[in-house]
Amino acid sequence: MGSSFAFVAGLALLLLLCGDASAFWGSSGGSAVKELSAADFDDLVSQSKVAYVEFYAPWCGHCKRLAPTWEKVAEKVLQEHGDDAVVVGKVDCTKYRDTCTSQQIRGYPTIKLYEKDAQEGKRFQGSRTVEDFYNFLSANAL
DSSP: OHHHHHHHHHHHHHHHHHHHHHHHOOOTTTOEEEEOOOOHHHHHHHHTTTEEEEEETTOOOOHHHHHHHHHHHHHHHHHHHHHHHHEEEEEEETTTTTHHHHHTTSSEEEEEEOOOOSSEEOOOOOOSSSHHHHHHHHHHHO
């Protein structure tokens, strides 16, 4: 047991020293993707901004694999449009079940695009690449 603990402690220290601990621990510190609470989500879709939202569950393998791509989408949107035009966010459906239920989320991850002042989002159905996510956004909201 001592060697297992030493291994995990060493791995954690290595990740911290390399600056990649957020990928291991799932932290969103410094992320371009906004973590949205139920109130944040409601405020966002009622304002006159475009919202591009991933509905996810932390235990979902597909969601975990999507996370780096979704981060790149958010970074591209920030680079191309700044943070005034579009908010790229995510809602944890294990914490905010009522929000996810009201948005008819039945599987994870689900990506929806909310145009300005729209309560209903358009569901993304393409391949999960940065280009396809960005093209969907451009074709439907920008």
